[in-house]
Amino acid sequence: MSLLLELRGLLKLYAQQFKTTFASMVQYRASLLIWMISQVLEPLVYLIVWSTVSNGSGGSVGGYTARGFAAYYLALMLVNQVTYTWIMWEYEYRVRQGLLSAALLKPVHPIHSDISDNLSSKLITLPILLVIVGILSLIFHPAAATAWWAVLAFLPALALAFLVRFLIEWTLALAAFWTTRVNAINQVYFILMLFLAGQIAPLTLFPRWLQIVADILPFRWMLGFPVELLLGRLTPVQALEGLGAQAAWLILSLVLIRSIWRAGVRVYSAVGA
Amino acid sequence: MPEPAIHLHELCKTYRVPERESGMGAAVKSLFHRRMQDIKAVDGLTFDVAPGEIVGFLGPNGAGKTTTLKMLSGLLHPTGGEGRVLGAIPWQRERAFLRQITLVMGQRNQLVWDIPAADSFELNRAIYRLPAADFRRTLDELTGLLELGPLLKKPVRNLSLGERMKCEIAAALLHRPKVVFLDEPTIGLDVTMQRRIRSFIAEYNRRSGATVLLTSHYMADVEALCKRVIVIHHGRLLFDGDLSALVQKFTAHKTIVVQLEDCQADLHTYGEVLNCEDGRFTLKVPKARTARVTERLLADLPVIDLLVEDPPIEEVIDTVFTQEAG
Numbered sequence: 001m002s003l004l005l006e007l008r009g010l011l012k013l014y015a016q017q018f019k020t021t022f023a024s025m026v027q028y029r030a031s032l033l034i035w036m037i038s039q040v041l042e043p044l045v046y047l048i049v050w051s052t053v054s055n056g057s058g059g060s061v062g063g064y065t066a067r068g069f070a071a072y073y074l075a076l077m078l079v080n081q082v083t084y085t086w087i088m089w090e091y092e093y094r095v096r097q098g099l100l101s102a103a104l105l106k107p108v109h110p111i112h113s114d115i116s117d118n119l120s121s122k123l124i125t126l127p128i129l130l131v132i133v134g135i136l137s138l139i140f141h142p143a144a145a146t147a148w149w150a151v152l153a154f155l156p157a158l159a160l161a162f163l164v165r166f167l168i169e170w171t172l173a174l175a176a177f178w179t180t181r182v183n184a185i186n187q188v189y190f191i192l193m194l195f196l197a198g199q200i201a202p203l204t205l206f207p208r209w210l211q212i213v214a215d216i217l218p219f220r221w222m223l224g225f226p227v228e229l230l231l232g233r234l235t236p237v238q239a240l241e242g243l244g245a246q247a248a249w250l251i252l253s254l255v256l257i258r259s260i261w262r263a264g265v266r267v268y269s270a271v272g273a
Numbered sequence: 274m275p276e277p278a279i280h281l282h283e284l285c286k287t288y289r290v291p292e293r294e295s296g297m298g299a300a301v302k303s304l305f306h307r308r309m310q311d312i313k314a315v316d317g318l319t320f321d322v323a324p325g326e327i328v329g330f331l332g333p334n335g336a337g338k339t340t341t342l343k344m345l346s347g348l349l350h351p352t353g354g355e356g357r358v359l360g361a362i363p364w365q366r367e368r369a370f371l372r373q374i375t376l377v378m379g380q381r382n383q384l385v386w387d388i389p390a391a392d393s394f395e396l397n398r399a400i401y402r403l404p405a406a407d408f409r410r411t412l413d414e415l416t417g418l419l420e421l422g423p424l425l426k427k428p429v430r431n432l433s434l435g436e437r438m439k440c441e442i443a444a445a446l447l448h449r450p451k452v453v454f455l456d457e458p459t460i461g462l463d464v465t466m467q468r469r470i471r472s473f474i475a476e477y478n479r480r481s482g483a484t485v486l487l488t489s490h491y492m493a494d495v496e497a498l499c500k501r502v503i504v505i506h507h508g509r510l511l512f513d514g515d516l517s518a519l520v521q522k523f524t525a526h527k528t529i530v531v532q533l534e535d536c537q538a539d540l541h542t543y544g545e546v547l548n549c550e551d552g553r554f555t556l557k558v559p560k561a562r563t564a565r566v567t568e569r570l571l572a573d574l575p576v577i578d579l580l581v582e583d584p585p586i587e588e589v590i591d592t593v594f595t596q597e598a599g
Contacts (some may be wrong), residue, residue: 009402016399024387027428101348102383106400107371269350269364271288 017116047073062205071142075227083165091173092182146232157226160246165222167253177264198224277321278484285353286315314340316508327485329499333594337508338488342454346376375450384429390440391425401448415443435466455487492586529556532578
């Protein structure tokens with residue numbers, strides 16, 4: 001019963017935060033558009049490079065044709081759009097400016113407003129991205145041999161990818177409690193993400209040992225896996241294994257976030273909030 | 274004796290800060306070996322505040338006031354001693370505790386910059402899980418007391434400093450906290466706005482029975498609101514008692530303003546002449562001699578009017594701090 005009340009309270013908070021973010025975001029339409037362009041541009045560059053390579057090497061690289069790459073990168077754009085966060089850039093500012101104090105005085109965990117803030121901004125940007133992807137589809141003619149079950153499994157995979165990526169990036173952002181040089185950590189993280197999540201190239205193009213590394217680390221499960229799943233490049237067993245890996249990372253990141261948050265707050269409240 | 278709303282016993286907070294000399298050599302050295310320095314911000318504070326009391330918490334910059342308020346509101350862990358607010362240990366930051374307190378810090382904003390304050394208030398309603406009817410009632414009351422009406426619909430960034438402060442205070446009180454910590458609530462505001470906020474705090478305290486611990490550099494705030502003051506310096510308690518007792522304890526002098534027919538009179542034998550204008554003299558006299566000097570003035574000179582006063586409270590506080598520092 002109390003759990004139900006708790007959930008209801010949280011839902012109300014999410015709804016309200018949603019309205020708040022929406023209201024503030026529509027005031028920054030220009031910067032939103034610029035941000036979106038950068039989000040689209042990076043995969044677009046890879047898409048063009050890999051299509052050229054595949055056309056040059058007899059129509060296919062590692063099982064991807066030019067149209068296969070188009071499908072891969074357009075799907076990646078969408079999945080990335082749904083799962084990305086900007087929290088790692090924001091936390092240092094919060095800690096340095098003392099903005100966290102206001103959040104710590106509130107009787108609710110600050111992650112909740114960050115999650116709903118993130119989701120509501122996505123709701124504004126996603127329709128625009130869908131239009132962009134639609135236009136790009138007309139230009140690049142993506143092709144994929146997907147199956148109905150894969151599309152169905154894609155939805156929970158996408159949700160889990162969002163949650164795992166959010167929790168892990170939120171946890172990493174807490175580094176700001178210990179150091180003012182979070183940019184170094186961010187750089188390393190984004191490079192790992194670039195290679196091991198399937199951003200720079202589909203993971204099947206990498207050597208076998210790197211694919212094993214990618215399977216062990218969380219990055220693939222935050223981005224590449226839902227994309228491969230949607231495009232019908234995985235067997236049902238691989239899909240189930242993937243969902244299992246995502247679930248495992250979800251539990252692990254929940255445990256991590258809890259202990260690191262507590263330790264971080266202890267540090268924050270020791271040195272002066 | 275009811276349980277105190279706020280209770281401190283030997284509360285301490287020591288910050289460890291890296292100590293480093295300037296220059297390249299010192300910078301390189303600090304790479305390998307960091308010397309740490311302990312700074313005692315709060316050094317064994319003990320006091321109680323009863324429910325419903327308004328207490329002025331005074332001290333010069335760096336005395337440890339804000340550090341104390343942050344510990345009492347759960348933002349800082351103390352390094353020693355104990356503290357209780359409404360029976361809870363603040364730095365455990367239990368939700369039930371956080372729901373019953375508020376901390377307003379001068380320039381910190383909890384309002385969302387780009388949207389009207391009314392929307393931020395709604396967010397607070399969701400955060401504190403306030404029933405719609407209660408929220409409405411409190412908001413109406415605060416809107417009336419602080420005259421927020423026309424401000425609520427404007428984006429916060431378009432409000433003046435004073436208007437924003439009023440909205441900040443309202444946002445901090447929507448959940449009807451039982452204990453209110455105010456850190457410089459009137460800083461940077463013009464006199465009219467200061468007065469309005471002051472009378473609001475008094476009225477809020479009267480209506481809600483909330484306990485208020487307030488720091489301010491404006492003695493007018495303290496005089497208007499606080500019967501009792503707590504003065505700290507270097508993190509230690511210097512005085513705890515009635516404002517009038519503070520004045521009695523720390524002033525060695527009184528001022529005598531005397532109006533004479535004779536504008537040319539020389540009064541320096543009676544005391545230090547602070548001011549003299551059209552026969553109106555202001556004398557500074559040691560407290561113990563006030564009665565004697567008054568008597569002599571009245572006997573010796575053609576006095577039209579005579580007034581004995583305590584020095585202004587600012588001056589008293591100033592004396593307290595400089596005495597301690599010296």
